[in-house]
Amino acid sequence: MTFRHNTTPQEDGFRMPGEFEQHRGCWMCWPERSDNWRLGAKPAQSAFTAVAEAINESEPVTVAVSPAQFNNARGRLSGSIRVVEMSYDDSWMRDVGPSFVVNDAGDMRAVDWDFNAWGGHYNGLYYPWDKDALVALKVAEIEGTDRYRSHFVLEGGSIHVDGEGTLITTEECLLSPGRNPDKTKEEIEDGLKKYLNLEKVLWVPRGVHLDETTGHVDNLLHYCAPGVVALTWTDDTSDRQYERSVEAYEYLCGVTDAKGRSLTIHKIHQPGPLFLTAEEAEGIDLTESGMDRAEGDRLAGSYCNFYIGNDRIVFPLLDESRDESAKQKLQEIFPDKKIVGIPGREILLGGGNIHCITQQVPK
Amino acid sequence: MTFRHNTTPQEDGFRMPGEFEQHRGCWMCWPERSDNWRLGAKPAQSAFTAVAEAINESEPVTVAVSPAQFNNARGRLSGSIRVVEMSYDDSWMRDVGPSFVVNDAGDMRAVDWDFNAWGGHYNGLYYPWDKDALVALKVAEIEGTDRYRSHFVLEGGSIHVDGEGTLITTEECLLSPGRNPDKTKEEIEDGLKKYLNLEKVLWVPRGVHLDETTGHVDNLLHYCAPGVVALTWTDDTSDRQYERSVEAYEYLCGVTDAKGRSLTIHKIHQPGPLFLTAEEAEGIDLTESGMDRAEGDRLAGSYCNFYIGNDRIVFPLLDESRDESAKQKLQEIFPDKKIVGIPGREILLGGGNIHCITQQVPK
Numbered sequence: 001m002t003f004r005h006n007t008t009p010q011e012d013g014f015r016m017p018g019e020f021e022q023h024r025g026c027w028m029c030w031p032e033r034s035d036n037w038r039l040g041a042k043p044a045q046s047a048f049t050a051v052a053e054a055i056n057e058s059e060p061v062t063v064a065v066s067p068a069q070f071n072n073a074r075g076r077l078s079g080s081i082r083v084v085e086m087s088y089d090d091s092w093m094r095d096v097g098p099s100f101v102v103n104d105a106g107d108m109r110a111v112d113w114d115f116n117a118w119g120g121h122y123n124g125l126y127y128p129w130d131k132d133a134l135v136a137l138k139v140a141e142i143e144g145t146d147r148y149r150s151h152f153v154l155e156g157g158s159i160h161v162d163g164e165g166t167l168i169t170t171e172e173c174l175l176s177p178g179r180n181p182d183k184t185k186e187e188i189e190d191g192l193k194k195y196l197n198l199e200k201v202l203w204v205p206r207g208v209h210l211d212e213t214t215g216h217v218d219n220l221l222h223y224c225a226p227g228v229v230a231l232t233w234t235d236d237t238s239d240r241q242y243e244r245s246v247e248a249y250e251y252l253c254g255v256t257d258a259k260g261r262s263l264t265i266h267k268i269h270q271p272g273p274l275f276l277t278a279e280e281a282e283g284i285d286l287t288e289s290g291m292d293r294a295e296g297d298r299l300a301g302s303y304c305n306f307y308i309g310n311d312r313i314v315f316p317l318l319d320e321s322r323d324e325s326a327k328q329k330l331q332e333i334f335p336d337k338k339i340v341g342i343p344g345r346e347i348l349l350g351g352g353n354i355h356c357i358t359q360q361v362p363k
Numbered sequence: 364m365t366f367r368h369n370t371t372p373q374e375d376g377f378r379m380p381g382e383f384e385q386h387r388g389c390w391m392c393w394p395e396r397s398d399n400w401r402l403g404a405k406p407a408q409s410a411f412t413a414v415a416e417a418i419n420e421s422e423p424v425t426v427a428v429s430p431a432q433f434n435n436a437r438g439r440l441s442g443s444i445r446v447v448e449m450s451y452d453d454s455w456m457r458d459v460g461p462s463f464v465v466n467d468a469g470d471m472r473a474v475d476w477d478f479n480a481w482g483g484h485y486n487g488l489y490y491p492w493d494k495d496a497l498v499a500l501k502v503a504e505i506e507g508t509d510r511y512r513s514h515f516v517l518e519g520g521s522i523h524v525d526g527e528g529t530l531i532t533t534e535e536c537l538l539s540p541g542r543n544p545d546k547t548k549e550e551i552e553d554g555l556k557k558y559l560n561l562e563k564v565l566w567v568p569r570g571v572h573l574d575e576t577t578g579h580v581d582n583l584l585h586y587c588a589p590g591v592v593a594l595t596w597t598d599d600t601s602d603r604q605y606e607r608s609v610e611a612y613e614y615l616c617g618v619t620d621a622k623g624r625s626l627t628i629h630k631i632h633q634p635g636p637l638f639l640t641a642e643e644a645e646g647i648d649l650t651e652s653g654m655d656r657a658e659g660d661r662l663a664g665s666y667c668n669f670y671i672g673n674d675r676i677v678f679p680l681l682d683e684s685r686d687e688s689a690k691q692k693l694q695e696i697f698p699d700k701k702i703v704g705i706p707g708r709e710i711l712l713g714g715g716n717i718h719c720i721t722q723q724v725p726k
Contacts, residue, residue: 002442067430067450070497079365082504086448087430134433141445142505 002146004109008194009148014101014109015197018163019308020225022363023059026309027139028052029091029357030065030073036090036291036350038283047346048091049076051307051314051354054340056081058309059360062142064088064135084142089117089132092352094218095155097359098136098147099196108362110140110147111195113154118213119178119290120153125212125351126289143361152191153179157216157356159192160223165199165258167192168223172206172215179214199258204248208232209241211300212291218355220248222304224266224333227257232302233267241270268329271319274299280349291351305344305353306330307360313337316344316353365509367472371557372511377464377472378560381526382671383588385726386422389672390502391415392454392720393428393436399453399654399713401646410709411454412439414670414677414717417703419444421672422723425505427451427498447505452480452495455715457581458518460722461499461510462559471725473503473510474558476517481576482541482653483516488575488714489652506724515554516542520581520719522555525589528562528621530555535569535578542577562621567611571595572604574663575654581718583611585667587629587696590620595665596630604633631692634682637662643712654714668707668716669693670723676700679707679716 009015028051031037031044038044052061056078064086065073074083088096095118098110115133117124140147158173173179174188183191189201207215221231229252233245245267252263278295303326306315313330317323323341330339347353372378391414394400394407401407415424419441427449428436437446451459458481461473478496480487503510521536536542537551546554552564570578584594592615596608608630615626641658666689669678676693680686686704693702710716 067494070501074500082507084447084504085450085501131430137437138433138448141447144445 004146004148009101009109009111010194010197012103014103014107015163016099016101016111016161017362018161018223018226019360020223021163023310023360024363025060025062025361026055026307027093027097027359027361028061028063029086029088029093029096029135030063030069031091031350032066032069033090035285035287035289036293038280038349043346044350045072045076047343048357050342051347051357052081053078054312054314054342055307055309055358058311064093064139086135086138087131088135089126089129092157092356093135093359094157094356096132096135097156098140099156100145100360100362101197102362108143108145110136110143110145112136112140112147112149113152114150115155116153116178118155119176122178123176123214123290124178125291148195150191150195152195155213155216156359157213157218157352159196160217160221161196161198162223162226162257164226166202167196167198167200168202168204168217168221168229170204170207170215170217170220173213173217176214202252202255202257204251206244206247208300208302209244210298212351216356219300219302219305219352220244222306222355224308226259227261228264228266228333230266230268230304230330230333232270232304234270239273266329266333268303268326269322271301271303271322272299274301274318274345274348276349299348301348302353305355307354307358311337313339314354315339315341316347317341318344318348367509367511372464372472372474373557373560375466377466377470378526379462379464379474379524380725381524381586381589382723383586384526386673386723387726388423388425388724389418389670390456390460390722390724391424391426392449392451392456392459392498393426393432394454394713395429395432396453398648398650398652399656401643401712406709407713408435408439410706411720413705414720415444416441417675417677417705418670418672418721421674427456427502449498449501450494451498452489452492455520455719456498456722457520457719459495459498460519461503462519463508463723463725464560465725471506471508473499473506473508475499475503475510475512476515477513478518479516479541481518482539485541486539486577486653487541488654511558513554513558515558518576518579519722520576520579520715522559523580523584523586524559524561525586525620527589529565530559530561530563531565531567531580531584531586531592533567533570533578533580533583536576536580539577565615565618565620567614569607569610571663571665572607573661575714579719582663582665582668582715583607585669585718587671589622590624591627591629591696593629593631593667593693593696595633595667597633602636629692629696631666631689632685634664634666634685635662637664637681637708637711639712662711664711665716668718670717670721674700676702677717678702678704679710680704681707681711
């Protein structure tokens with residue numbers, strides 16, 4: 001691979017495609033750390049495996065796994081899933097993996113952001129994060145792509161793009177003092193535009209209530225197609241999520257994208273609210289990390305945290321009373337795709353969901 | 364990848380090509396263990412880097428490196444060399460990597476042998492070797508090839524093939540009690556034939572004097588083309604190597620290959636003899652491994668331990684008084700290839716040379 005330090009994707013004519021464009025594959029990491037994943041991560045490994053198998057039916061999946069868990073992952077995953085050794089601090093490929101950009105000639109390159117565990121020493125979730133910080137480079141090496149090194153703290157889950165010049169993020173996240181405190185909003189917007197080849201950045205105020213990523217946009221909403229967004233919602237005006245969803249809805253109703261289009265917004269009612277049980281809390285190693293995992297803690301559950309595969313949507317099943325309506329809504333938004341629900345609670349217990357643990361490689 | 368447990372390459376029509384056939388690339392490992400490589404492996408890392416760069420000019424090189432050394436290797440190797448994380452016990456890709464086999468349709472598969480550190484608990488060189496034992500699988504995963512799992516102890520350096528049905532090995536190595544003591548010579552020959560698709564196995568009696576691999580054939584000789592072998596030689600009748608080279612020469616003069624051809628044998632005079640210096644011995648960590656590294660130890664140096672790249676031979680420079688004649692001999696054997704000498708002493712100090720640290724991926 002070649003390191004591209006002196007130019008940006010925008011200068012070189014590379015853009016980040018929308019997740020709804022076709023993929024050549026998908027990367028995931030294997031969950032392992034027992035201070036985040038209960039019962040030695042075994043329930044999470046089952047959930048991740050089910051997600052990997054579901055996506056692998058539609059596009060080739062590669063799972064990165066530490067040396068300690070290599071045999072276990074290789075044994076549990078189907079032979080057609082590629083398993084590669086890689087060290088990491090936790091297993092959020094969306095946030096630690098590269099953002100892939102492509103040009104019109106069909107070339108692909110990787111954007112490698114700075115990673116600081118969702119807030120560094122300000123409000124990051126664990127320390128150290130040095131292994132996570134190398135994952136994007138290591139993925140790019142195996143994919144054989146050139147790499148842009150951006151000295152800009154960003155996780156893949158804090159952005160959504162339409163592939164046509166528009167990016168949606170949240171002010172809560174990208175303007176957090178834990179990310180790029182020395183940069184102004186304009187400088188951050190400028191960096192996003194240069195590295196993802198954008199014309200317009202849309203700034204939703206806040207993400208999902210109690211999301212420990214400081215408001216990642218990918219738990220709040222999903223870009224489903226150019227001009228089309230799915231937004232997590234609640235009808236319960238007393239729910240702390242209500243004002244956040246209303247605020248996002250009103251903001252998105254009032255803006256246009258890079259092409260001048262108004263946005264169509266599909267509301268998907270949230271699950272629950274969901275709370276950590278005593279049994280679930282009991283299964284997690286005690287630790288001094290920033291991850292709070294106590295009985296009764298509210299979980300930041302959202303159906304919008306799904307993955308758009310080549311022929312399917314893989315979304316988390318989180319609440320029996322809401323799963324079916326979420327599925328129907330997704331089928332309305334994606335009439336040509338198969339809608340596949342995978343039990344997602346064990347992923348949610350770790351602090352995210354299906355979108356957070358996946359990273360597509362564009363065609 | 365698919366695991367092929369129930370068939371063999373021979374049944375499926377796959378054969379191991381000769382090293383002199385064209386490659387799609389080459390794999391290496393990064394040297395690291397300080398009880399084998401002096402001065403924290405830094406001189407060896409320079410030597411391996413020079414080998415990787417020389418081969419990479421002719422075919423794409425991938426270097427597998429542990430997490431601890433990832434940044435160092437990535438920084439020292441050119442950007443066009445692919446660097447991937449992989450754990451290992453030492454850095455002999457020839458011996459721990461897979462043997463690749465191909466069919467006439469252009470498909471490739473990997474043969475994954477058992478590995479026991481050149482002799483297991485009988486006379487192996489270190490313990491444990493569990494990380495080494497997974498390298499072949501991990502390489503196959505990244506290459507995306509199906510894998511045959513052979514429950515047969517074998518290192519890639521203990522065999523040479525002509526790609527046309529003939530294999531050369533040594534009795535000293537493959538009949539050693541440290542490899543497959545429960546198998547007869549006929550059973551071993553049968554296993555080789557099935558997994559590499561052979562018709563004839565040639566059994567040279569012994570390898571190079573004091574070779575700690577128990578006589579690997581790849582330090583003694585090299586298959587240069589079908590019917591053509593380079594053999595390490597000495598004119599010094601008092602040298603302990605003399606009888607071994609004569610014995611091999613006489614054996615090879617008396618046999619025919621799978622196609623019924625007699626062999627043309629090119630003698631390449633050995634370097635030295637070479638001995639470990641006090642300074643070299645001093646730089647190695649004290650250990651309880653089976654690797655003896657004491658001042659005055661004779662080193663098993665051989666110019667036949669070279670790599671055949673797509674357009675070049677990469678061979679070790681080991682003795683100023685012999686290097687040039689070795690180079691001329693190689694140029695005679697390979698008139699169409701560039702002959703590239705790389706300082707090889709630091710590799711030799713670890714127990715092998717350029718062929719031992721490389722593994723070709725056939726076209």
